[in-house]
Amino acid sequence: MYASSAQYNHPPDYPLTVLCEAIDRAGSRTDIFGQIFAGVESAFGKNSSCYDVNYFHRPTETNEGWGWQRCSEMVMPIGRTVEAHMFQPAPFNLTEFTQYCKLVYGVPPRPHWITTYYGGHDIKLTLQKFASNIIFSNGRKDPxxxxxxxxxxxDSLLAISTRSWVSWLVSEAKAE
Structure with missing residues (x-):
């Protein structure tokens, strides 16, 4: 629920903002579980008899398509370490990931395909050699x-933060 909120902070509800505000309101006087629960309540309402924290993991065409793509061509070895956050460590394990991909999609992952095919070992150098007229937009809250x-x-390969882009649009609208 927390990871999905960070990745898909959809307007007009902005679930990540709602979660963070609820955690902040719980304050440092509340232990970590109380802060986590404050976020859950903000997403699902207070006084519920059941909190379905797996709500964001229900199968959809997007989720299934992304799962297939992760297994078949875009292996992303992203895991979590022990740093100070509320999530348990979950380092990336290629053996376990391979077993998952074979079980669920019937394909073994190709962990080096994307970098071999697109030259991603030094993506900046590759893009500078072969690309032009691209705007790369990133939301810094997106994991x-x-x-x-x-x-x-x-001059023709530009990177913008969506936050700065939105700020620019707002300032332009105010100027008019």
């Missing part, structure tokens, strides 16, 4: 933004 192009690579 995948760290894998994006975050700085301009040339």
């Amino acid at each position: 995948y933004s760290s894998g994006g192009v975050l700085e301009d690579l040339s």
Whole structure:
């Protein structure tokens, strides 16, 4: 629920903002479980007899398509370490990921295909050689933004933060 809220912080509800505000309201006087529960309540309402925290993991065409793509061509070895956050460590394990992909989709993952095919070992150098007229937009709250192009690579390969883009639009609208 928390990861999905960060990745898909859809307007007009902005669930990540709602979750963070609820956690902040719980304050440092509340232990970590109380803060987590404050976020759950903000998503599902107070005084519920059942909190379905797996709500965001129900099968959809998008989720199934993304699962297939992760297994068949875009292996992303992203895991979690022991840093100070509420999630338990979950390091990426290629053996377990391979077993999952074979079981669910009937295909073994190709962990090096995307970098071999697209030249991603030095994506900046590759893009500077072969690309032009691209705007890379990233939302810094998106957990995948760290894998994006975050700085301009040339005059025609531009990187913008969606937050700064939205701020610019707002300032332009006020100027009019």
